[in-house]
Amino acid sequence: MDLPVNYEKIHYRERKAVREEYIKVQNGLCYYCKAPLTEEPTELVRNLDINDKLFPESFFKNPVHLHHSHDTGMTIGAVHCFCNAVLWQYHGE
Numbered sequence: 001m002d003l004p005v006n007y008e009k010i011h012y013r014e015r016k017a018v019r020e021e022y023i024k025v026q027n028g029l030c031y032y033c034k035a036p037l038t039e040e041p042t043e044l045v046r047n048l049d050i051n052d053k054l055f056p057e058s059f060f061k062n063p064v065h066l067h068h069s070h071d072t073g074m075t076i077g078a079v080h081c082f083c084n085a086v087l088w089q090y091h092g093e
Helices: 012-025 079-089
Strands: 064-067 075-080
Touching: 012 064, 012 075, 064 079, 075 079
Parallel strands: none
Antiparallel strands: 064 075
8 A cells, every 4th residue: 555645535444444554664653652552652642631622522432543634634644542632732733
């Protein structure tokens, strides 16, 4: 699979395959915090205050998210859901 892909132009089922490909490419590590995606994010990330009211109700149900640019729609990498919240809330990504 050629990465990146346009997140907005693929079906949600295809997003799962893209996320899995990023996990392989990233050797199972989070794109943002570099901790294993099978474990919790780093302590530095976990200590940040997240306003869960900023996110859709189902946002935290899936432990690994496919991070993408909201400007271009292009995928960036696989991240912990909490890291995705940090990227969104603190960095506008």
